Amino acid sequence: MPSSSMSEGMMAKPKLALYWAASCGGCEIAVLDTELKVLEIADFFDIIFWPCALDFKYDDVRAMEDKSITLTLFNGAIRNSENYEIAKLLRQKSVVMCAFGSCASDGGIPALANLKSKEEILQYVYHDSPSTTNPENVRPETAHQVAEGTLRLPEMWNTVRSLGQVVDVDYIIPGCPPQPDQISIVVDAVVDILKNGKPLPPKGTVLGADVRTCCDECDRKKDVKKIKQFVRPHEVVADPEVCLLEQGILCMGPATRAGCGGKCVNAGVPCRGCYGQPANVKDQGAKMASAIGGVLDTDDPKEIEELVATIPDMAGTFYRFSMSESLLRRRQG
Amino acid sequence: MSFEPKLVGFLCNWCSYTGADLAGTSRLKIPPNLRAIRVMCSGRVDPSFILTALSKGADGVLVLGCHPGDCHYSEGNYNCQRRLPITKSLVEQMGIDPRRVRLEWVSASEASLFQEVVSEFTEQIRSLGPLELKEFDFDRAAADAQLVHE
Numbered sequence: 490m491p492s493s494s495m496s497e498g499m500m501a502k503p504k505l506a507l508y509w510a511a512s513c514g515g516c517e518i519a520v521l522d523t524e525l526k527v528l529e530i531a532d533f534f535d536i537i538f539w540p541c542a543l544d545f546k547y548d549d550v551r552a553m554e555d556k557s558i559t560l561t562l563f564n565g566a567i568r569n570s571e572n573y574e575i576a577k578l579l580r581q582k583s584v585v586m587c588a589f590g591s592c593a594s595d596g597g598i599p600a601l602a603n604l605k606s607k608e609e610i611l612q613y614v615y616h617d618s619p620s621t622t623n624p625e626n627v628r629p630e631t632a633h634q635v636a637e638g639t640l641r642l643p644e645m646w647n648t649v650r651s652l653g654q655v656v657d658v659d660y661i662i663p664g665c666p667p668q669p670d671q672i673s674i675v676v677d678a679v680v681d682i683l684k685n686g687k688p689l690p691p692k693g694t695v696l697g698a699d700v701r702t703c704c705d706e707c708d709r710k711k712d713v714k715k716i717k718q719f720v721r722p723h724e725v726v727a728d729p730e731v732c733l734l735e736q737g738i739l740c741m742g743p744a745t746r747a748g749c750g751g752k753c754v755n756a757g758v759p760c761r762g763c764y765g766q767p768a769n770v771k772d773q774g775a776k777m778a779s780a781i782g783g784v785l786d787t788d789d790p791k792e793i794e795e796l797v798a799t800i801p802d803m804a805g806t807f808y809r810f811s812m813s814e815s816l817l818r819r820r821q822g
Numbered sequence: 823m824s825f826e827p828k829l830v831g832f833l834c835n836w837c838s839y840t841g842a843d844l845a846g847t848s849r850l851k852i853p854p855n856l857r858a859i860r861v862m863c864s865g866r867v868d869p870s871f872i873l874t875a876l877s878k879g880a881d882g883v884l885v886l887g888c889h890p891g892d893c894h895y896s897e898g899n900y901n902c903q904r905r906l907p908i909t910k911s912l913v914e915q916m917g918i919d920p921r922r923v924r925l926e927w928v929s930a931s932e933a934s935l936f937q938e939v940v941s942e943f944t945e946q947i948r949s950l951g952p953l954e955l956k957e958f959d960f961d962r963a964a965a966d967a968q969l970v971h972e
Contacts, residue, residue: 644968648957655965772869779868779905781908782908783904788903790903797911815916816877818877820915821956822918
């Protein structure tokens with residue numbers, strides 16, 4: 490897998506690229522949060538591209554030979570033409586392309602924009618939001634003529650995509666962000682593969698996570714769930730021992746992949762669903778709809794409707810991290 | 823060409839599918855728009871079945887089960903009854919008319935009710951028109967056209 494070319498009697502180091510597309514930077518912090526492991530990463534790999542931390546240019550990557558990067562860890566969703574262009578470029582230059590974090594895997598938080606159109610977003614951000622002052626009604630333009638030529642900005646897309654929807658992806662590391670202990674496990678596995686010739690896992694494998702659900706990792710006491718009323722976390726003092734869903738707090742645990750160690754739920758915060766859909770689940774929101782449907786404590790159609798109406802922002806909650814990979818992809822109409 | 827709705831129906835084995843059979847053997851006239859899928863119980867209909875149908879070309883989804891109290895597995899249809907409003911609400915927020923998803927109870931003897939429900943639902947979806955999902959597949963050519971480098 491790694492380049493076998495010899496340089497001055499030494500085996501060349503495997504090359505590593507890290508990139509951020511539409512992301513918040515949390516994935517980069519998570520890499521640094523691996524503490525001493527990051528030194529091991531820097532020692533084992535030749536980091537040839539990492540815009541967040543090191544000064545490389547896109548042209549440096551363009552100049553590389555195809556398949557010369559051993560591993561690319563790509564975080565962030567595909568939100569504009571620049572994200573897409575660099576995704577294509579890194580795919581072309583990399584042997585292994587890994588979607589790193591919720592945004593690259595499933596769309597993540599940026600993909601919540603799929604509940605709106607591009608026009609609605611621009612209208613709100615540049616004109617309607619209470620904090621906007623824009624008397625000349627300026628809108629961003631993607632091309633501008635100056636004396637020296639044309640200046641260009643990337644084109645924002647109407648629909649946010651996951652990395653896997655625009656280029657071929659080999660592996661997925663979910664999480665918002667992937668937990669540092671899980672990153673360390675993946676790094677150890679990669680080193681084992683490159684150093685000791687261990688076989689690669691099958692293409693499409695989800696790395697640094699579990700096949701079970703967040704509920705399986707949660708230490709809270711679980712009993713028969715019967716929900717009479719949904720409450721938001723700030724409206725109640727939650728029992729520290731009992732399942733949050735049983736207390737009427739909307740917790741995404743049943744529809745979320747395990748792997749984080751149940752950090753949120755064990756700290757009293759409901760699961761937000763960042764590890765994405767569990768193994769063999771196509772659509773996280775549908776799975777949550779199924780789970781919630783099983784536990785409403787009424788058989789009266791009218792009461793069911795009233796109870797369902799109290800779930801705030803259902804699509805935004807159920808697809809908080811997985812809108813791009815949802816079965817419907819975006820709001821229609 | 824006039825629009826013919828494509829409908830997917832999930833029919834419970836014990837009541838509604840048998841009711842549909844009875845409608846057939848009774849020679850009741852039923853619109854051919856419904857593609858019936860037999861499931862063991864309406865409680866087996868996961869919301870993802872409904873979303874999958876809508877995302878793969880169905881214009882409407884009909885779920886038919888035993889009347890409340892009559893479930894072969896005692897409470898499967900109650901689960902369905904609780905899931906459907908959540909699914910409809912989710913579908914609505916995703917910009918699809920919730921009338922495209924419908925739950926009805928049809929027993930094994932209610933052949934004429936089956937006929938009525940399917941006919942009515944077909945006409946409802948006909949008046950709503952075809953469901954065309956926007957930007958479902960990634961348009962590589964359009965995305966490539968935006969790249970202005972080199």
